[in-house]
Amino acid sequence: MSGASRFRQFVLDRVVLDPHLVGDLWEGGERHGMLWFSRQMTAALWLAGCRDIRIHPWLAVRAIAVGWLTTTLCVWAMRPVSRLMNGWVLDQLIVNLGSHSIVMLWATDLHSFPAITGAGVIAGWVVGRSHRGHAGIVVAVTVAVAAWSLVTALRAALIPWTSMPGYVNLPSPLFTILSRPALVLLFMTLGAFAGLKRPRLV
Amino acid sequence: MPRDLLTDLELMLLLAVLRVGESAYGVTIAREIEQTAGRSISIALVYATLDRLQDRGLVTSWMGDPTPERGGRAKRFFEVTAKGILQIKATQSALTALWKGLPELKGRNA
Numbered sequence: 001m002s003g004a005s006r007f008r009q010f011v012l013d014r015v016v017l018d019p020h021l022v023g024d025l026w027e028g029g030e031r032h033g034m035l036w037f038s039r040q041m042t043a044a045l046w047l048a049g050c051r052d053i054r055i056h057p058w059l060a061v062r063a064i065a066v067g068w069l070t071t072t073l074c075v076w077a078m079r080p081v082s083r084l085m086n087g088w089v090l091d092q093l094i095v096n097l098g099s100h101s102i103v104m105l106w107a108t109d110l111h112s113f114p115a116i117t118g119a120g121v122i123a124g125w126v127v128g129r130s131h132r133g134h135a136g137i138v139v140a141v142t143v144a145v146a147a148w149s150l151v152t153a154l155r156a157a158l159i160p161w162t163s164m165p166g167y168v169n170l171p172s173p174l175f176t177i178l179s180r181p182a183l184v185l186l187f188m189t190l191g192a193f194a195g196l197k198r199p200r201l202v
Numbered sequence: 203m204p205r206d207l208l209t210d211l212e213l214m215l216l217l218a219v220l221r222v223g224e225s226a227y228g229v230t231i232a233r234e235i236e237q238t239a240g241r242s243i244s245i246a247l248v249y250a251t252l253d254r255l256q257d258r259g260l261v262t263s264w265m266g267d268p269t270p271e272r273g274g275r276a277k278r279f280f281e282v283t284a285k286g287i288l289q290i291k292a293t294q295s296a297l298t299a300l301w302k303g304l305p306e307l308k309g310r311n312a
Contacts, residue, residue: 012273017246020265023275024228024245030271043244051250 004034014128014196015135017044049136060137067127067141068148071184074119081118085111109176116149116180117187124191138192146185153180208293212260214239215251216290219261219280227266227277252280260286 008029012022021044029037053060090111093103127141157173208216218234219226228245231252235243255261266277282290301307 009273018249018278019275020278021228021246021249023268023272023277026273026275027271028229028245040244040246044246047244047246047250 004037005030007034008037011041011193014193015041015045017048017135045136045139047136048134049140052134052136053140056134056137059131059134060140063127063131063134063137063141064144066130067123067145067188070123070126071119071145071188074122075115078115078118082112082115085114105175109179112180113183116183120184120187121191121194124188124193125195126191127188128192128195130195132196135196138196142185142188142192145188146181149184150177150181153177156180206289207296208289211243211247211251212255213290213293214241215248216255216260216282216286219252219282220290224279226280231280249278255286259283260289 008026012026017025025037025040025044028040086107090103090107093100093106097103123145124138124142128138131138131141153176157176214235215231218231218238221238222230222234228248231248232243232245235241252261252263256263261280261282263278263280266279268274268276
């Protein structure tokens with residue numbers, strides 16, 4: 001089995017769509033390649049999400065609540081990690097690198113990345129596992145949590161500029177605004193894919 | 203009495219199902235629309251729209267046999283019903299009536 005076929009198998013094993021649609025995507029993917037498959041898969045997930053939300057609105061609300069709650073709990077549980085990154089690790093960086101731009105980037109953004117990625121993976125897995133029959137809803141939750149993360153990132157991006165006016169080497173607020181939602185989206189999707197995996201029928 | 207006309211996508215799908223004939227399933231319908239009408243369409247949208255048309259009684263569908271080249275999944279074939287043919291004709295008449303008498307469109311094969 002080629003790498004592309006393995007990737008298709010990986011995705012289709014985790015996403016619950018109508019079997020005839022899965023068969024068509026498999027057949028077309030063999031003929032047209034990865035770009036075609038990715039486009040078709042995105043459209044299929046989007047339509048499945050819209051259909052699921054229309055048919056099961058309360059399930060969608062519950063899934064978003066589960067995603068938001070799990071993310072919040074995970075971020076809270078990972079506070080010791082963030083404290084370590086923003087305390088001892090930051091001190092070591094300051095001692096060794098002074099006011100290098102990477103130190104400022106660490107102080108404003110990078111120290112929170114381990115907690116964000118960990119929380120994203122766990123929240124994605126929980127949402128995926130608890131909604132295995134509704135891949136579209138899981139995608140909607142991931143997008144909703146990433147949007148929420150974008151709002152908090154907008155707020156976080158302003159803090160260094162208001163609390164540390166005149167400091168040199170401050171990273172661009174655009175990095176904060178874009179990196180956090182992107183990390184949430186990426187790692188929550190990975191967690192969701194792990195959680196969506198169904199037991200193989202023999 | 204107002205008639206329930208087809209949208210452009212519904213009309214295209216019904217015509218594609220008629221053109222493809224017995225082997226009309228997701229892949230072949232999408233390919234027919236792409237090759238004949240030059241419009242790229244996702245297979246998921248083909249099924250979503252045909253599901254809606256089936257609810258209105260304009261198409262019927264049945265499952266074929268599972269095949270290994272599709273990872274052991276069956277094809278879902280479609281056929282336009284008599285009611286579907288009537289709906290296509292009604293939409294065609296409405297469009298033709300709108301077409302007639304427009305000097306801007308005279309002599310053009312739009």
